[in-house]
Amino acid sequence: MSIEVITPGLCTTVQDTGRFGFQQVGVSVSGGMDRQAVQIANMLVGNQQTDAVLELTMRGPSLLFHKDMLIAICGGDFKVTINDRSVLPNRAVWIRSGSILKFGLAKEGCRAYLAVAGGWDVPLVMGSRSTNLRGGFGGFAGRMLAAGDKLVQSPPGSFSQFLANQLEKKAGAAPFYQANWFIPSSTSVKNGEVVVRVIQGEQFADFSEKSRQSFFEQTYQVSPQSDRMGYRLTGPALELTQSMELISAAVTIGTIQVPPNGQPIILMADRQTIGGYPKIGYVPTIDLPIVAQLRPGEKIHFQEISLRDAQKELIERDSWMKAIKLGIEVTVGWR
């Protein structure tokens, strides 16, 4: 046993970067909502980007450590303490057995990620460790964590061990030690209003001119009925020039579909594989972390982006991520 859940938080699940290859039989991709935070948290502890982390939502858990471990926290800004002393996000932290890691309420953003060296050891189900809440499989017993659950860490790799030893030495007799270097948070998690870019969808031209204008000029608010499946928005109703019966087909993460009530829904990690509503647009991969960190009541302002620019930015971000990985290795003297 590595850690024990004292209080579970609002919705704490095991996630990785998603379950691929089974959408053709109706299985959602799932995975962390803020995939970039998942990847950076993993990098900070020397893991593969696809290793399993914990996803915390709005109110985080309290966890008792039964083992010395190397951890990192990324994503939304939660009030985090170890034995009642503040811990900073976006850096490697060595934590001693017997310590209590406690997450409070999210101060900014909606979701945070806890990575441990080696990743969380839950069974690989159809190629992924992500929790599929609706199907009740994957992750930790196919469900959210509950008080008393015990999680185990997979064996850390050699780079993780190297980093852990370094921080353990610096800790001396203290219960924890956090690295004095960090990764600047890439998505600014700011409460209030955010700009989210949109690639035009297949039915964009089928919406009335007035609706297309409102979509980009007005703001939309995140409704409390938003979850890992999708963000329901409220704002000016979007109307088609004529009603259309679409044939259901595959939908992707970031798809902005418009049901008959005219209120758009952004499909997220636990979306269904098939959908039949008109698609006004798609949030590009590069901006999905921004959406993932929005909470009910916050506002979105949509701005158009071309497919070309969306793909270019994605490629640039990939180079940036590779540079970060190398930077970490150089900083700690691994290379």
Add this chain to the structure above:
Amino acid sequence: MWQCRYSKMEGKTLPRYEFSPLGDSGVMVKLGEVIDQQTHEKVILFSEYLQEHPFPGMIESVPGFTTVTVYYDPITLFDPLDDILPYDRTVAILEQMSQQISSTHSKEYRLVEIPVCYGGSFGPDLEVVAKQNGLSIEEVISIHSTTEYLVYMIGFAPGFPYLGGMDERLATPRRSSPRLSIPMGSVGIGGLQTGIYSIESPGGWQIIGRTPLRLFQAGESSPSLLCAGDKVRFRPISEREYDNGEKV
């Protein structure tokens, strides 16, 4: 990637496909305008080809009624030596593939028999369907279980089949207020469609029976009992056979 077993099709040439972006990591390939057998065969043929010839950067493909959607990784499909958009490169690959598919559809397919215990506590709405259509309960069961259905696609929930071919004599509107929870394996009718709830879920279909078969088993090498392109036939069984977990 796990693969569905598709029936072999040979000797048919596909017409040109229509491509459109689905976000920044997907291409939707449209193979027809209406839901029919001919378009369905094209969809299955193309899906089968993609499964057998995945290209570098391809993540997975999802067959629909009239479309096949291909998910890809823009990073892998980007070459710093040229300025070709990953989307354009993917479309070019798929276009080339379309020219290589030339075969005739042999009428082979997989027929899956699904035992159903009709009526009683397993099918609380069987009577509603009968009354609505002026049929006896026996007639409803007989019509429902003598039809051969086509699995157009799997979606909505893990292992949930979209079946085509229900007899119009059984068409029944959905319940005015949906049930909060319908047990796994329930067989229902909603409008002109029939189907099976692959997992427990809320729903508004008229429930006429239940199968003891599991349509979806997470973690199995083939997690879904059915695949797009299969044919399905329902076989009436008794409550006792249901309890014995009647297998295909």
